[in-house]
């Protein structure tokens with residue numbers, strides 16, 4: 001347990017990462033809260049609450065307080081953050097300053113909600129940082145130079161595509177589609193094609209085991225358990241990689257179109273830099289098999305997945321804590337910070 005330290009929080013739709021300067025990511029928990037509906041008592045947060053999802057009796061609810069990269073249940077987000085911050089550090093008399101990463105498409109209202117949740121969780125001051133910027137720092141990219149880099153952060157609820165230069169976001173777009181949209185696509189596909197209903201966790205497992213967005217050299221299949229919608233009884237259906245590829249097509253296209261639009265509106269000099277430096281993929285969603293190959297094929301730009309892709313935003317905020325003295329409260333973009341200072 002750490003005392004009186006500033007901390008960074010990657011407040012994600014799927015998971016929350018807490019990082020500190022020098023130590024990197026010190027806590028990683030699913031963004032899930034379980035509470036007793038009758039008493040309002042918080043029962044569990046994180047991993048323990050996640051095990052309860054979909055398996056709770058009438059008086060207990062296990063929920064995900066963030067949807068599509070934004071807070072959907074403010075009260076629950078605040079309570080979850082409070083618990084996780086307490087678990088990670090002991091701030092004693094000195095409340096920490098907290099940098100929280102946010103999607104680049106965040107609205108002002110959503111921004112305010114994140115700042116308030118941070119303050120309620122025990123922060124003395126809250127600073128916001130755009131996720132692609134944090135991801136780039138976490139992936140080890142030197143963003144301070146006048147040189148264009150493109151980062152595509154595919155999270156659970158959102159995908160942020162951004163071109164960065166001189167420590168700022170030059171062009172970016174965020175869409176509400178990430179790993180969870182792929183899970184939903186699997187559920188819908190199996191229901192439509194096989195008349196079988198499967199749960200969220202089964203869909204996620206299937207995605208991680210044989211999911212792909214680019215044709216694999218050999219098609220494999222796995223047996224999936226669900227409930228037959230005709231009989232109401234359990235049924236097993238074999239699902240192949242070819243079927244998954246078909247199910248993912250729509251979400252994949254939306255992500256590719258976003259990358260395309262960002263490249264289209266980026267100044268030509270920076271596009272030239274990006275084609276030289278390549279596109280870096282971060283976020284858990286980028287681990288879906290074939291994303292690098294697909295983006296490379298469609299853009300003609302070398303694309304690679306960052307090491308520890310799921311942790312890059314967390315690492316990046318941890319490293320950015322060194323800059324916290326120079327940051328303005330509520331600032332979301334280091335370039336904007338520079339403009340405000342000059």
Ligand SMILES: Nc1ncnc2c1ncn2[C@@H]1O[C@H](COP(=O)(O)OP(=O)(O)OP(=O)(O)O)[C@@H](O)[C@H]1O
Pocket residue numbers: 010011012013014015016068069070154155156157158159178179180204207208211282283284285286287288289310
């Ligand atoms: N090996 C894998 N293959 C495919 N998908 C994966 C893999 N590992 C994790 N994921 C997916 O990554 C997503 C979570 O990624 P991440 O933790 O970066 O999201 P987040 O930061 O919580 O979300 P957001 O940034 O959208 O708020 C989940 O949908 C998860 O299923």
